Amino acid sequence: MSEHALATILIAMLGGAIRVSTPFMFVALGETLTEKSGRINLGLEGNLVLGAMVGYAVSYQTGSPWAGVLAAGISGVFLGLLHGAICSLPRVNDIAVGIAMMSFGTGVAFFFGKPYIQPSAPRLEALPLGGWSSNTALAKALEINPLFFIGIAVAFVMWWALANTRWGLILRMTGDSEPAARAMGVNPVAVRIIATALGGFLAGTGGAFLSLSYPGSWNEGLSSGQGLMAVALVIFARWNPLRCILAALLFGAAGAIGPALQSVGISQGYYFFNAAPYILTLFIMIATARSNAAARAAPGELSIVK
């Protein structure tokens, strides 16, 4: 393989990593927030798909993609509230409810999304940060969507707030020990419902990125398990918002291998490379499942680590 082709692949992977990672990052941050409260929400895939549809539809109707992003987040809040409320009932299994919310959110999105498959909505403008480079491929790779930076900012704010604010303390305490939270006069049910709703907002926003930036249109095959992979990614990131950024970039790069190879004319095994993020997730789960570091960082009330 020539040096030029290798450079092209690497640049395409860099650009791909930045583009593909954004929804991963938003869902993973939302899931981190939810899991820190001691609740797991497997249904964020539903938030992602519904957010993508709502974001696209509102952008098309109002002409403003940012209104779409906001509406997508609000649709995520609704699903999050529903999930949080149902899981607060005694003897209800939060993993099963997550699967149900996934199918409910997807069903509602497909139902109302039918009329929006054809029309084209205004998309989010990317920031052309590669203008300094004469390499057109690099300039293209550095056209970065503002949502990517918003995601990074959210990660830093969440990281700081979890460690340094009263709200962060209450959230972590609820997630680590429900009796301790009750003893402090905190209502764990309310904390978890709020955390699930806010997590749902972030996941919905990630969905808006899918339909309004990359791939950049609404159709029923838009999301293929990113919402669920993000749950595995949170375990890999050990519930640390800053690590979520790195993990999302890694997953983005894995997802970009197939298209990057195709850009230099290697289409053999395209479907195999498409599976790369899933295989990577599986291996990461195998590697981290029983690690002591992950066990120490996990919130104590979480059903998947109990």
Place this chain on the structure above:
Amino acid sequence: MAAIDTIPPRPFRPSARLLGAIEKVAIPLGALIASAILFSCFLLLLGKSPADFFQLVWRGGFGTSFSFQNTLQRSAPLILTGLAFAIPAQIGLTMIGAEGALVLGGFAAAAIAIPLVSSGMPVALTLLLMAIFAILAGAGWNAIAGWLRHARGVNETISTLLLTYIAIAIMNFFVEGPLRDPASQNKPSTMPIGKDYMVGSIPGTDVHWGLVAGVVLAVLLYFLMARTTFGFAARVTGGNPRAALAQGLPVGKLIVSCSAIAGGAAGLAGFYEVAAIHGQANASLVAGYGFTGILVSFVARHNPLVIVPVAIMFGAIEASGGLIQRRMDMPDATALVLQGIIFVVLLASETLHGRFAIFKPSSEVDRT
């Protein structure tokens, strides 16, 4: 002796077991009715008539012998994928990978058929080998998740879903590349197995034999889980894994076996989709049967025998989809919305078990 004679005759009081059974039927049934009411509200908000909708579901699902056969045809894979969720559920695992095992099983059957058909192997032997390969492919694939759960503590819900996407990618890779039938233009597929090699239908109907296979397997698995040492050990493990380990039960073997049974059932569904419906492996195998099976199993409370009628009910909803689309001008995702509502309401209703005094044996009521 005299003491016994003086006890006044007690009024009939149903046994605790009977009351428990009634509760297990009444609460899911109530959840189904509540879902139907919620869905009716949804339809009213959209300005559609709920009465029309449920009438069309009835006509499209059971109304004529043609539509009933269509329903049964669609319920066959749902029975098998429902079992694929129910068996691991009894041992305490939430495995959602039936879709992947179905796709891989169907693909394995179609792939092994290529050399067998071209070498002119007898039809019965070919179909038997195809079915065996499909079952083994599905069982092996799902057993990976069971083994990872036991050996490495990898969460089986996420791993089975990842394995599903990987299975679909494997099929796409072969179907678009090495095993592609050059004649398949728009929809890449494997070589068709040919009309002579297709599984026939049950005499007197248009329903393929997958329905019989599903019912037989449901009965067999019911007895396996309810009446054998294996099933008892599996249910003990599902109830309390630590106690099972302390009792010296082979928890790892049980988990891997249940995962393999589940994958095998889904793989068999894939075999019938290929050998009785499509005649080749292609993207049509990814039809969502694996995911609907999860819902079927939850409604049946993971009881293999109850799965059969529940699968027929959901088969009817799917079979009436086309009619509803045409008559009411609603998208095909309507069935997904209805299924989603049922799923959410049903899980929320789990909280009601043990809450109603009428389902409690009278002695318990007196005490509380």
